[in-house]
Amino acid sequence: MGSSISKIPIRLLFIFEILSLSLIFMYRWDNLDFNTFATGIGLILLVYFSNSVLRRISSGDHYIFLIVSMMFSIGLIMIFRISSDLGVKQLLWLLIGIGVFFLSYFTIKKIDVWDKMITLYLGVAYGLFAMTFILGSRLRGAINWVNIGGVSFQPAEVTKIALIFFLAAYYFNLEKYSKNKYSEWIVMGIVYSYIGLLFLQRDLGTALIFFGIYTGLQYIYCSGRRYELANLSLAVLGGTLGYVLFDHVKVRVTTWINPWPYINDKGYQITQSLFAIAEGSYFGTGLGRGNPAFIPLSYNDFIFSSISEEMGVFTGIGIIMLFVLLVYRGFKIALLQNHKFYRIVALGISLMFGLQAFIIIGGAIKVIPLTGLTLPFISYGGSSIVSSFLALGILQGASEKVVKEDEYNE
Amino acid sequence: MFDILSVIFKYVFVIIIYLFIFTIIRMIYLDIKTIGSTTGDLKAYLKVLNPLDSIPYKMEDTYVLEDELTVGRSSDNSIVIRDPYVSKHHLKISLDESNYFIEDLKSSNGTMLNGNKLEDVSLLKTGDIIKAGDIELMFIHKG
């Protein structure tokens, strides 16, 4: 039988899943219940069906979903090992997430007015902010969770996508908007109003992502040095002001420079993360043989450290490489896309994935100050998984040629 | 027992994850190479994805597409594949108003397009993977 290269990755993925699941089953042998078992089987079926369905219906990119499948498999197995309850829940979220993925993929393909709804994106963003402030509850120092009908979610996860669409709609219709001399300043003002609101919510990580997406897209699409300079000076000014005004910003910087004197209080999280990564060494302790339970938020913000402890820094580096590949495919999709609006959306989403991974991994290994964020597709959490798949669906849609009026092309 | 397995598996996991990454890189690389290398005159062509030294019979690296092209085991085809699973006249690719279409010539083992069995005449797009027998061909069209 000839084995075609295009089937190798999915086979590797299956081998990985089967081996790691059998190990988890052994680990939980004494209290192996039906749910645990079903989750394992569920994961394999989920990966198999979603990949083969996608292959059938999408003529676009074949890589991104595969890369993401590997990511969420690693994540689910780690979460499953930490707590089988959370593992079952995470699988449910993945199911919903993949549903949302297909939904957003079809919606983006079928509806063609995305570039004309700039006010909607603005409204959604401010609406979500308002909702957060009114209904939000404070969790771990940040007010960024909203609880509706027993389901809590982070509105900022959706706001990120609204921001990308807003910027795409703006730069797509740049000629129209630039009749107003101040349009670029207004956009900058809007973006910074988001960032300011996030600062108030103490959601520093998301604020950084917003800033990164804006700066990246502005660099590509805005011709005018002074705008870029203004953006950078605003960032420096805002950062300094934030450091001086907000204690929570100061704490992040102090514990980044040297967390060891504060090992029992404000430096606890980061030092526990470093202990885990150090303990894991190159290949890890082996699944079920480490102590990820010592890390706070081991299945969430610090899942990278948990994975590094039990599966080794090599797996950690593997995850970083998967993100590089995902971002690369996203940028490639943008370069191949000849409709400017979808090009910008693809870029924005790829930037978002890349930045978010960089910020939380960098924080967990103390390359940059720690800010609470989830690792897309890997961390536990409904809002994070669903919104990441929503964005991925849009990216998948953007990877297909959108045949439109040629007037916009160059 | 669990400990021993866990320790053995951790190496296996790292190997699998890296193999996964490198296969994807290789696929992407093949993609870029086919798109990037033969710029210039070639407008449309097929690229053989199997490593040439792994094929027990002679094949070219790329085949330029003109108006019409046939693939099969017999020597009167434009692309000859001496594979027992390939029919004498296996499939046909033809040009119609600047678009290429693929059609299976009722071959006994069928033609796969992007992993799906080809049933009807289909429009080819850049990056599509055609499979006949063990041979995989990538379709590239610079419009």
Place this chain on the structure above:
Amino acid sequence: MNRESKRIITLFISLCAGFILLIGYLSYFQIFKAEAIRDNQYNKRLWIDEEQVLRGSIIDRDGEVLVYSQEKNSQVERIYKYDYLYSHIIGYSTREYGKSGLEKNFNSYLINANRNTAINEVINLINPVGVGNNLELTIQNDLQKKSRELLKGKKGSIIAMDPKTGEILSMISLPDFNVNTLKDNWGEISEDTNSPLINRGIQGLYTPGSTFKMVTALSSLKYHEDENIYNCEGTLEVDGYIFKDFNSTGHGSIGLKEAFSKSCNTYFASLSLELGHDRVKEMAESLFFNRRIPFDLDTSISRFPEREVGKTDVAASGIGQGRIVASPLNMLLITSAIANDGEMMKPYIVQRVISPQGRDVEVFGNEVLGNISSQVDISLMQEMMKDVINNGTGNNARIRNVQVAGKTGTAENASGKNHAWFVGFAPYDDPKVAVVVILEEEGSSGGSSAAPIARDIMIYALNNIKFRR
């Protein structure tokens, strides 16, 4: 390519650079920093590992067991055979108050935590560790006991070492504490103003007084400032400050050798002025001032002033006063190097790590830290130090039939009474033992109080120790 595509690619490259930074830092972290972080006392994983391991024993140079662990009612128990004797060397290992001494610095050996290599891991899996490695010290238990007896009732430290190998034969610091009742008395011990937790021998920093004249003399020999004859009148005025000899009577016309053996302050103060701050500092720094001495236990760094702040200060430096502070170990190291013909050996206290099966896991020792001076200068120094014992301030250290060499010191101490110092070695022709004695705020001279203690230590060591060579 148009501007947009170019910029898209630039943006992608900068993102990649960020990810490469992450990978680079992770690798750097794993290669260079992980081990230290893993061994941090606050890493809870260590306790998990440790609770499953029977911590290794620690034995003295003759095989006498000092500390061991045993299992009792499926609980691991650490038995310290001596309450006080090794409180600074071996230290303690508690969950509540962390670790100290060798229990801390050799922890990964004691619990056999070589989790780094794949081979070790497989070995551990097949044959679960359970038992840690043992440590064999260079300390001799009887000499250690003798040292503590001699120091009893005083504050200070005694260290004895073999100058030719760097083996630490005994090391006592008083006041000390009872390791077996540590948990009950922790508050008392940690708040005691006499700081019993400090190992004065290696962490205490004292004004070295006249013992520092060894350094000044070495510097003057190196720069050939040693031929001067000086008329000592008992006092010397430098910029309004008056330097006095110990008895202020004056030694008359005097050369380097006599000035050294009589410990003439006015001679060395003016010698230091002639040499200048930089030359004395250069010599001091080559002898581990302002540098950390590599050692099995945590040491403090001896200080020589970085910058010159006036002539009084330079003159004071020459006689070991002013802003100089030295650890007793540092002064011992200098003495040993002189005894060992200029070759300074790295001091060490753990000579072997032995696996539970009795195999050598690691063997330490015989590392040379450097050559401190020329042969000619060293022979002169040795003679001068012999003269201190035979015709000078150190005659209380004299031993019948054995030639001793050394130097006394009586350090003025701004905060209280004088510190009494003695450094020395014996036998003169074939040095086997070097000793430092420091009596903190003793109030008497080094020659009268420290030298006799050093003498007893040397006699005991020469009679009882099986030297390795």
